[in-house]
Amino acid sequence: MTRDLFARHRAVLPDWLALYYEDPLEITHGEGRHVWDAAGNKYLDFFGGILTTMTAHALPEVTKAVAEQAGRIVHSSTLYLNRPMVELAERVAQLSGIPDARVFFTTSGTEANDTALLLATAYRRSNAILAMRNSYHGRSFSAVGITGNRGWSPTSLSPLQTLYVHGGVRTRGPYAHLDDRDFTDACVADLEDLLGHTRAPAALIAEPVQGVGGFTSPPDGLYAAFREVLHERGILWISDEVQTGWGRTGDHFWGWQAHGRNGPPDIVTFAKGIGNGMSIGGVVARAEIMNCLDANSISTFGGTQVTMAAGLANLNHLLEHDLQGNARRVGGLLIERLRAVAAQVPHVREVRGRGLMIGVELTRPGTDEADPEAASTVLEEARAGGLLVGKGGGHSTSVLRVAPPMSLTVAEAEEGAAILERALRSI
Known part of the structure; x- marks a missing residue:
């Protein structure tokens, strides 16, 4: 079903309309900090529709x-x-x-x-x-x-x-x-x-x-x-x-x-x-x-x-619900967790950001040369592990962008960091 949708997408939409993943993902519904695809797979969402799902998916008040x-x-x-x-x-x-x-x-x-x-x-x-x-x-x-x-x-x-x-x-x-x-x-x-x-x-x-x-x-x-x-x-x-x-x-x-x-x-x-x-x-x-x-x-x-x-x-x-305060507290923990991981992964040049707006920059080990292939690998591996993240960066798309809904819990932050750690170690 998804492959058929992909073919239809390519037939009627511009070539420059970017899609993530070699096998593009159709998201069918979401709740809280999670989304599901057309095959029923569940993902922890660390990108929120490009920082747009700010509070939570299917927030009852909204x-x-x-x-x-x-x-x-x-x-x-x-x-x-x-x-x-x-x-x-x-x-x-x-x-x-x-x-x-x-x-x-x-x-x-x-x-x-x-x-x-x-x-x-x-x-x-x-x-x-x-x-x-x-x-x-x-x-x-x-x-x-x-x-x-x-x-x-x-x-x-x-x-x-x-x-x-x-x-x-x-x-x-x-x-x-x-x-x-x-x-x-x-x-x-x-x-x-x-x-x-x-x-x-x-x-x-x-x-x-x-x-x-x-x-x-x-x-x-x-x-x-x-x-x-x-x-x-x-x-x-x-x-x-x-x-x-x-x-x-x-x-x-x-x-x-x-x-x-x-x-x-x-x-x-x-x-x-x-x-x-x-x-x-x-x-x-x-x-x-x-x-x-x-x-x-x-x-x-x-x-x-x-x-x-x-x-x-x-x-x-x-x-x-003081989601700004939650972004400060949970985001601070997540940044420190990712920096600890980065210290053991030669491809990671820098983990930066503040609150729930975090970038993980990937380069070829021992250099400042951007490594978009590594970023693509991590993106795919994270998805396979049940986590969605974004990409960006001025020196080609070699920065992983982490920006979950601001209601992210400590347990979800730890779960996402563990998946991302496995993905980074797979490079």
């Missing part, structure tokens, strides 16, 4: 909210007052930390980042954007144009002039040998030098932890230091929180808070986990920025009632 809202009305567009949209916007604005915040809902992180770029360039009257090397911001034409990861950028054409900055990857590049303070100083000096050779850009867009890039991040405080340089020149700071938002990093509710000594970003984008599988993205910005557009606009599907109901229920569950 499924109940979706069913009840669908029984009333599913959708009406932004041309009409929408109570669930207003209620979720109020919660997001309050949680964002941005003063006088306004919220615009989209259907994805790509669309959220696209909107943030529109706002920043219109507000600043500049089409130049600063972005981080090794970054990823989505699949739209403008988002691809600022993506600093060659593996996810299929064209050099862009409506924007993009200038790439050092700093998103701590352990690679020309400053990797420096300590954290000197690393930050060198990146700031690079930024200042870059700005001296170009007209003032509209904004810097940056992921606090680079997701597709392999869960890499700079030292805490780097973007705060960047903010000082940017603020002097009126350049905006956009924090792409599509993967880092809602407490996934454990230490902070938003990834930018590790860099927040000078206050919040001018614009925050979000998506993925807030809908727990429903299509929600969005942008938060100060009113003067959000309201700078001088033309009419709507969002046909952004903020639709059924997705807003899901987002409200999911956010309430996350806050009431």
